[in-house]
Amino acid sequence: MITFTKYQGTGNDFILIDDREKVFPSENIELINTLCDRRFGIGADGLILLQHTEDGHFYMQYFNRDGRESSMCGNGGRCFARFILDQGLAQKEIKFLAVDGWHQANLCYDSSHKEEIALQMIQVTGVSLIDANTFELNTGSPHYVRFIESSVTDFDLINEAKKIRYNPPYVLKGINVNYLNLLGIKEIKLRTYERGVEDETLSCGTGATAAAMSTAIFNNLPAGKHQLKVEVMGGVLNVKFHFFPLENRFEDVWLIGPAKKVFEGVVSV
Template sequence: MKLKFFKYQGAGNDFVMIDDRQQTFPISTKLINRLCDRHFGVGADGLILLQNDKEFDFKMVYFNSDGNESTMCGNGGRCIIRFANDLDIASENMTFTAIDGLHHGIVDNNVIRLQMIDVDEVEDHDHYLFMNTGSPHHVEFVEKVDDVDVYNRGKEIRNGSPYFEKGSNVNFVEVMPDNNLRIRTYERGVENETLACGTGITAAAISAYVKNLVDKKSIEIKALGGDLSVNFEENNHKFVNVWLNGPAVKVFEGEIEI
């Protein structure tokens, strides 16, 4: 059969998007892995299904490029907001469900805004921080992020103590003189460095605030694939009204034999 797909990217974090409102997509690890393969398929960091939801505008189902359903993807969430708006499924203000709960999205011209989940707990260790921003994230601050061997160091941390089998995404963050951040991320499930990671960028912004490395709650972050921003509020050591903001654009659409 022929499968119609769409390709979207947010700051270089790219996704195969499927309009699955009829729920006809034949979910299989092998198929999703092949579609995400950059040599034998469409090529992407992940695959996202847009499905109907009884209460909200739609439902987001996210798979990593290894073919396994995964936790929340921030840039994927921003891309599905653009996708839903492009398909006229939702207006410029929308609500949708994902694996981590309810999300709000806003299409503001070229900026796509995604409200992330509240962050109730931040583990502040000597050399790193850990939190769940919809996906688990290990955050380390470094002096020069360009000098980090992200693939090997990230892989070691992702598979080592205390994460082991469940693993964690791993972020290396540099604080710039203007109190903004630069970031590089090793993504679990992709098992490599990606050009951007929305939940990781969110974790980095909150981590910098917790460590008193920045003195503001609206932070610009430069990833390899582009510039994003995070803004949030703090309430009794919890982080609420967390928004991830940045570009999300359609790259192309097509059909592929499956």
């Protein structure tokens, strides 16, 4: 029997398990895939284990829906922080280690005084310009970002994204594929096809971060601190960073949005 809690951040949903005793069979790809299955399991975009490092810090181990351990998940990191807070293991500020390094997460409030989780993301220094409308960068996970003029809401995301994800140079390692519309100088609407899920998700935190950074370059924003609003299919995220346009470098990066508990339960395995 496994005790779990289901969380979601703007519709990007995860199974959270307290595995500080390290008894969960994390090498069992089929089990994780089944737990994430929306018909035969709990249903989620991914599964996250709360573990401890050897020196007692929190460690986030993340698995995609396909059951394989994956790179950093931004919304997953925010849900992971909310889970730690809800377990009474920390208050307001959390520091944890993930596959891409150390992260800080803070409890904060939006303009309506609703609770949100702000997650510090990695510094980004390498942004590749594929063409005038297309960027490639790694914000903890690799992302392909393309600006389009037609409505992203009506865009055939799945088929178009598969043409990118399943062809060279990405076919072996995979890449997350993002298409977006500009709504303003600092506002975008985004849809994301995620590798490992192999489908569209309602939200992708590292994708929102990558899209916001690409927008800063695309719109020639000046050097300094900026905050961009990212509309995703499951709600709204905000991305803050310090932009250095001469190097296309981003520091002090924060992903901000809601992270909510959906339900908890016990499942037999």
